Amino acid sequence: MAIDSSEVKKVARLARLDIDDSAIAATTATISNILAMVDRMQLVDTQGVPPLAHPLEAIQRLRKDEVSETDQREQLQSCAPAVEEGLFLVPRVIE
């Protein structure tokens, strides 16, 4: 499946990545090469093969819904770029 530069830009935006206009052609070419390599998969007949998400087919372990961790807010916010009164600061979202 070929991909064009407008689609690369759109996908990058979905992933919250900004691609410089000067780099978009080269990025599109590289992504197209990767997708061309990956497209070999389409030649394989996988009709009726169930997808494998976990190599040992283990299922997600569940635990009781009870408090297991203590409050570590200050410690965990120690590496945040901007914090005030226990809240993460970001640019104004609602005017």
Next chain:
Amino acid sequence: MYDKTIAEQSRALTRGELSSVELTQSYLDRIRQFDGDINSYITVTEELALDQARAADERRASGDAGAMTGIPLAHKDLFCTEGVKTSCGSRMLDNFIAPYESTVTARFKDAGAVMLGKTNMDEFAMGSSNENSYYGPVKNPWDKAAIPGGSSGGSAAAVAARLAAGATGTDTGGSIRQPASHCGITGLKPTYGRVSRWGMVAYASSLDQAGPMTRSAEDAAIMLNTMAGFDPRDSTSLEHSVPDYTTTLNDSLEGLTIGLPKEYIAAGLDADVEKQIDRSITEYVKLGAKVKEVSLPNAGLCIPAYYVIAPAEASSNLSRFDGVRFGHRCEDPQDLMDLYLRSRSEGFGEEVKRRIIVGTYALSSGYYDAYYRKAQQIRRLIRDDFLDAFKECDVIMGPNAPTAAFDLGAINNDPVAMYLSDIYTLSVNLAGLPGLSVPVGMANNRPVGLQIIGQHFAEARLLNIGHRLQQVTDWHLQSPALI
């Protein structure tokens, strides 16, 4: 003593022939002398290491020591280490001081091991050459024109250059086995779920697995004894009993059936690498093993399947780096979208961005069935090929990589060529199997490793098989001549 194995160092510490402080200092001195050139460490924790060494010596004096007590290790810089920078080889985490400790490093701490520092790696573990690091490439100690392999290239180079007694690594698509092979050391990727992923910065969660990188298979067994085991904090950690991996190292190999996949001798396998692999298999025949041809018909599909599944999972995992809670934040964001876009675009390197874009595309509406679902179906075919092959053999042997280490800069501008070099390692991760690399010779004056693949939870057998070879060969004892 820096040239001794962990097993030998541990015995010398027990006999009181040296202290952990002396041993630790000898590695710190070597790091200062040689690592400016090799670049295997991102952070050296000198003071912490000496404090831990003193504590280990006291603990030994009080009679409360284990095999790892006082042994100086290096940890790949994606294990969170409380109070110590954990960069993952990325500008994104250049300012990140981990507020908690990963399970793997906590287990080594509890065992009294010493942490010398954090090792260099491909950014977010994405790479096969260690050239994708924000902190610059690592050089192969055997030949400084060569890559050390990746993504655990710093750990492999540090152990090869005797800048650590052993190291931790992680392996999502070959990132322990391939650098171990290229640097002439021993590296084990355990069964998926054998070692806790808690506190490891996630790349592809259904594939990531931590393991030991050491001089010898015996050392890998000693380290795995500390690393392996169930962890309730990792939802994919498996509740499976952990043996003492050192007790079966000397078991007989009489009657062992080695499977040689006919697909592995494909075009592109370097003739000198093939020669070393063949010679090591001859050694196993001398030790009583039998050889049988097996088939892994879908082996070649591991590359497309992996390069959909891993980027897809990465695109999801790496969405947490948003410039809000930790990591790099851009200057003066105009609004929230600007904050996300610029923080992520400045913080991530080229290969990471590339994989996020491929992964986002593969998961996006309208493409999911053609890419992600298709790759997961092929993943089953690949896994089932191994299960079928293991009906006819006990282990599978082959190379780790088509060639010995290539030159720095040789293919770094061609991502697809780089991906194709992962042909021998990816399928093991897709199938969740354990794989061991042991050094078996040189090609073009660069080390070659033999890959030994086992059934799920067969780590003890793999280490036994590696150890027996190391009793009759000395490739694992050879060290590069550093200037």
